[in-house]
Amino acid sequence: MPGHKFGPYEIAFSREDAARYSAAVGGDGSPDYGGMMPPMAVVAAGLSRLIADLGLGAGTVHAGQEVQFRRAVSVGERITAHGELKSNSIRGDARFATVATEFRDAAGHAVANASSTVIVQA
Amino acid sequence: MSAHSSPLPAPRGIPSGAGGSKVGDSLPGFALLVTQDRVNDYARAAMDFNPIHIDAEFAAKTQFGRRIAHGMLTLAFVTEMMALAFPDTWHAGGRLKVRFKAPVFPGETVTISGEITSITDSAEGPVAECRVGLKRPDGEEAVTGQAWALLGPRQWR
Numbered sequence: 001m002p003g004h005k006f007g008p009y010e011i012a013f014s015r016e017d018a019a020r021y022s023a024a025v026g027g028d029g030s031p032d033y034g035g036m037m038p039p040m041a042v043v044a045a046g047l048s049r050l051i052a053d054l055g056l057g058a059g060t061v062h063a064g065q066e067v068q069f070r071r072a073v074s075v076g077e078r079i080t081a082h083g084e085l086k087s088n089s090i091r092g093d094a095r096f097a098t099v100a101t102e103f104r105d106a107a108g109h110a111v112a113n114a115s116s117t118v119i120v121q122a
Numbered sequence: 123m124s125a126h127s128s129p130l131p132a133p134r135g136i137p138s139g140a141g142g143s144k145v146g147d148s149l150p151g152f153a154l155l156v157t158q159d160r161v162n163d164y165a166r167a168a169m170d171f172n173p174i175h176i177d178a179e180f181a182a183k184t185q186f187g188r189r190i191a192h193g194m195l196t197l198a199f200v201t202e203m204m205a206l207a208f209p210d211t212w213h214a215g216g217r218l219k220v221r222f223k224a225p226v227f228p229g230e231t232v233t234i235s236g237e238i239t240s241i242t243d244s245a246e247g248p249v250a251e252c253r254v255g256l257k258r259p260d261g262e263e264a265v266t267g268q269a270w271a272l273l274g275p276r277q278w279r
Contacts, residue, residue, distance in 0.1 A: 021167040024160060025198035029152070031205040039213045040201045041168070044194045048170035058173045059184050062193030062222045067201075072213040121185060 006083035006099070009049045013037055018075045036072040043067055043114050046081030046101055054085070054097060056120040063096065064117040070110050079103050079111060086115070094119050143250060143273055149207045149236035154199060156191050158228035164195045190225040196265050197222075199234045200254050207236070208250070210274030215246065218254065220267030226258060233257045236269070248273045 013021070021041040022030060031038075051060060073079060086098040096119055103112040165176050170192055173180040181189040197220060205212045226232055236254040243249075249270055256265040 017167065020163065024164040024167045025195065026202050029206075030202055031209060033205075033213075036213065038198070038201075039205070039216070040194070040198045044168040044170070044198070047194065048168050051170075051172075058180065060172060061174065061190070061225075064219075064221045065193065065197055066217075066219045068217040069213050069215065 002085050002087055004085040006050050006053050006085070007046075007101075008080040008082050008104075009046055011042055011045045011079045011081060011103075012077065013041060013045070013075055015075055033072075035075050037075055037077075039069045039072065039112070040067070042073050042079055042103055043101075043112055046079075046083075046103055047114065047116055050081065050083040050099055050101060051116070051118055053083075054099065054118070056095060056097060056118065060118050060120045062116065063119045064115075066115040068113045070112055073105075073111055078106055090122055093122050095122050143238060143241065145238055145240060147238045149203055149238070149252060149254070151203055151233065151235035153231055153233045155231045156195075156226055156228055158189065161189065161191050161195065161228055164192055164198075168192070168194060170194065186225050186227075188227060190227060193222045193265075196226050196232065196256050199232065200236075200256055200265060200269070203234050203236055203254070204252075204269050204271060207252075208271040208274060211272040216269065216271045218267060218269040220254070220265050222265055224258060224262050224264040226256070226264050230259050232259075232264065239268075241273070244272075246272055 081101050081103050083099050083101045086100050088097045098117045101114045102110055105111050161175055165171050175192050234256050236252045238250045239253050240251045241248050250273055252269045254269045258264050
């Protein structure tokens with residue numbers, strides 16, 4: 001049901017986690033983030049857990065994504081992801097769901113916001 | 123980007139600073155081979171183990187007929203380009219809105235590109251709106267959309 005809340009999910013990347021993510025999405029010419037996380041890493045980790053909790057089943061695919069980064073996140077910093085189902089409908093033979101996620105630091109300040117639309121064949 | 127990647131031609135009109143960027147400037151795009159190993163590595167790094175990305179037997183029964191790369195992996199390539207283009211500002215204030223229009227299959231070399239389409243003033247400073255995208259080898263758009271970033275003291279070279 002729209003309005004359903006998900007999480008919070010705790011996210012913290014170790015130095016090894018950060019290196020693993022950077023290696024997967026880039027390489028030698030990638031940006032140097034110093035001691036900060038690649039900004040999309042935190043969002044991706046939160047969304048993975050949220051979409052799994054949506055319970056739409058295996059085979060869910062991404063249809064659209066919006067993200068706003070508010071500040072950089074340090075490696076090792078604890079972030080919580082708070083999700084909310086915004087819409088959930090069936091169109092044709094597919095189910096569409098849109099979830100909004102706010103990523104907050106330990107003080108409760110937003111570090112990023114995201115809105116994700118996923119599809120699963122009904 | 124990596125041993126699997128190659129740079130695209132140098133962006134046109136390379137800016138020297140915030141005042142140097144202009145509408146029509148190309149962002150520092152690149153081409154990159156998406157291997158199944160990379161997809162598997164991304165699944166572990168992002169903790170996204172949807173079988174459509176990593177389980178060949180499962181994926182064969184889906185509408186795609188085989189495994190596909192994570193949408194968030196392909197989007198990560200786009201955000202790497204944005205971080206290269208706007209190193210001072212992308213991580214704090216950067217924004218994007220994209221659609222995933224087609225799957226990317228492991229084994230394909232994708233091309234990531236972008237272009238500044240407008241520059242507007244804001245309370246924080248000038249903001250570049252960019253068209254961003256990722257294309258499959260046949261030119262089909264797999265990811266397409268817009269991104270916005272403040273023009274900081276440094277842009278790409």
